[in-house]
Amino acid sequence: MSHVELAPDHILIIEDEPKIARLVTDYLSSSGFSSHHLDHGDDVLPWLEEQDTLPELVLLDLMLPGTDGLTLCREIRQRWPQLAIIMLTAKVEEIDRLLGLELGADDYICKPFSPREVVARIRAVLRRSRATLHQREPGAKNLLVLDEDGWRALADGQDLGLTAVEFQLLRVMMSAPGRIFTREQLMDHMYRDHRIVSERTVDSHVKKLRRKIADIWQEREVIRSVYGVGYKYQPEE
Known part of the structure; x- marks a missing residue:
C-alpha cells in the first residue's frame, strides 16, 4: 500500500x-x-x-x-x-x-x-x-498502530505478537473507533471462509487480544465490551 x-x-x-x-x-x-x-x-x-x-x-x-x-x-x-x-x-x-x-x-x-x-x-x-x-505518524505516543503489510500491531512501537485472526479482529474494530460490532459481524470478518464458529470463539479471541495489549498498556483499556451487543475499539478516555 x-x-x-x-x-x-x-x-x-x-x-x-x-x-x-x-x-x-x-x-x-x-x-x-x-x-x-x-x-x-x-x-x-x-x-x-x-x-x-x-x-x-x-x-x-x-x-x-x-x-x-x-x-x-x-x-x-x-x-x-x-x-x-x-x-x-x-x-x-x-x-x-x-x-x-x-x-x-x-x-x-x-x-x-x-x-x-x-x-x-x-x-x-x-x-x-x-x-x-x-496513529500512523512517526513518533506518535500512547497509540496503537497497524502495520498492514506485515500484519502486525504495534503499541508504542512494541509488536503485540498477534495471530492472523487476532490481527484481523483488531483491524475490524480499529477501522471505526467507537462503533459497536456484534459478535456475528466480527466473525464474518475474522473468518473469510465462512466457517461456523460459536460466539464464545469471538470472546476467546478478544480476551487474548486484550491480554496482549495489557502486557504493554497496563493502565489502558482500548477494547470495550458492550453488554448484550458486542465490542468496540475506543482509544479515548
Whole structure:
C-alpha cells in the first residue's frame, strides 16, 4: 500500500441525480469544503488513479449507472484505505451491509436527507479518520498502530505478537473507533471462509487480544465490551 497525499476538506461526490449533486455541492462550498462531482460509476476508479492528491472523503451513492456503489466501496477501500467513505442510499434494507467492514463504509445517510445532516456526518467521519491517520505518524505516543503489510500491531512501537485472526479482529474494530460490532459481524470478518464458529470463539479471541495489549498498556483499556451487543475499539478516555 503506497502512501498518498490527501487534500484536507476536499470531498468527492459520486451521485447521478443532478439536483442532489448540485444541492450537496453548494452546501459543502458554503460550509468551507471543496468538492469534485462524478455521475457515473465507471469514471470513479480511473479518476482516482489519475490524482496526485486524493480527496479526503468520498460521498458515494449506492445506485449508480455503470459500476454500482457497493462494488466501488469495496474497490476504494482496498486500493486507498486512507479515504473515508459515506454511502448515500434510498434502500433502507441495505444499511447493515453498508456498514459491514467487508464493504468498508464509514457511515451511511438515507435519502431523502438534509444538506445540514450531510455536512454534520462528513465532519464526524473526518474527525475519526484523521485520528486514525494520526496513529500512523512517526513518533506518535500512547497509540496503537497497524502495520498492514506485515500484519502486525504495534503499541508504542512494541509488536503485540498477534495471530492472523487476532490481527484481523483488531483491524475490524480499529477501522471505526467507537462503533459497536456484534459478535456475528466480527466473525464474518475474522473468518473469510465462512466457517461456523460459536460466539464464545469471538470472546476467546478478544480476551487474548486484550491480554496482549495489557502486557504493554497496563493502565489502558482500548477494547470495550458492550453488554448484550458486542465490542468496540475506543482509544479515548
